[in-house]
Amino acid sequence: MTENPPPGPTQERVEAGVQSYSRKMLAVYDLWILGAVCPAVWHCSRKQMRMHYDRNITARHLDLGPGTGYFLRTCQYPTANPELTLVDLSADVLRTASARLAEHRPKWFRRDVLQPLDLGDLRFTSVGMNLLLHCLPGGMPHKAAVFDHVLPYLEPGARVFGSTVLAHGVHHGRLAPKALEALNRDNDMDNANDSLDQLTTELAKRFTHHRITVRGSVALFEGTAA
Numbered sequence: 001m002t003e004n005p006p007p008g009p010t011q012e013r014v015e016a017g018v019q020s021y022s023r024k025m026l027a028v029y030d031l032w033i034l035g036a037v038c039p040a041v042w043h044c045s046r047k048q049m050r051m052h053y054d055r056n057i058t059a060r061h062l063d064l065g066p067g068t069g070y071f072l073r074t075c076q077y078p079t080a081n082p083e084l085t086l087v088d089l090s091a092d093v094l095r096t097a098s099a100r101l102a103e104h105r106p107k108w109f110r111r112d113v114l115q116p117l118d119l120g121d122l123r124f125t126s127v128g129m130n131l132l133l134h135c136l137p138g139g140m141p142h143k144a145a146v147f148d149h150v151l152p153y154l155e156p157g158a159r160v161f162g163s164t165v166l167a168h169g170v171h172h173g174r175l176a177p178k179a180l181e182a183l184n185r186d187n188d189m190d191n192a193n194d195s196l197d198q199l200t201t202e203l204a205k206r207f208t209h210h211r212i213t214v215r216g217s218v219a220l221f222e223g224t225a226a
Contacts, residue, residue: 043216065132069097129162144202169196
């Protein structure tokens with residue numbers, strides 16, 4: 001007998017995740033989440049994440065879940081005039097990030113990254129998804145569909161990179177286990193079962209060349225499109 005796959009998350013669960021990124025939260029996100037929680041709880045600093053952007057970002061870039069636009073504002077581009085496209089389901093995130101990046105005149109689309117992105121004829125040489133996967137509902141095999149949804153828009157050799165907090169297979173500090181429990185309970189994260197092995201498997205299915213670097217509870221990943 002063939003076992004049916006588990007159902008995907010409900011629309012209510014998807015919307016609950018979006019509500020976490022209110023204007024009030026975005027106003028303190030850089031200071032609180034990136035400046036305090038990431039280094040103190042997850043043991044991965046925003047400097048390390050910014051260096052990950054510096055290593056992978058290109059002149060024609062798509063960013064899924066751009067947050068406040070902090071990394072796109074502070075990273076080092078290979079050109080003075082990068083072409084930026086932002087995708088998120090939260091209108092507040094898109095307004096905040098696009099305003100911060102106004103000098104680059106980014107395109108933006110309000111989309112659910114777990115659904116086909118419908119970006120027309122746009123094509124990219126890099127895609128970032130920093131601190132995104134652990135916020136998406138469903139298990140790793142389900143949320144990894146985000147990789148499939150960007151593949152049609154990639155130029156050959158494009159870089160796909162990002163970071164995610166994992167529950168298993170990484171090096172948690174003292175504060176991480178209780179933080180994971182609370183954040184999953186409150187629907188701010190959905191990663192209680194996410195593991196390093198699962199992430200490696202999903203990357204290997206789609207990218208011949210891929211790499212993961214673990215910093216505390218965080219996996220910094222990158223893959224190269226065929």
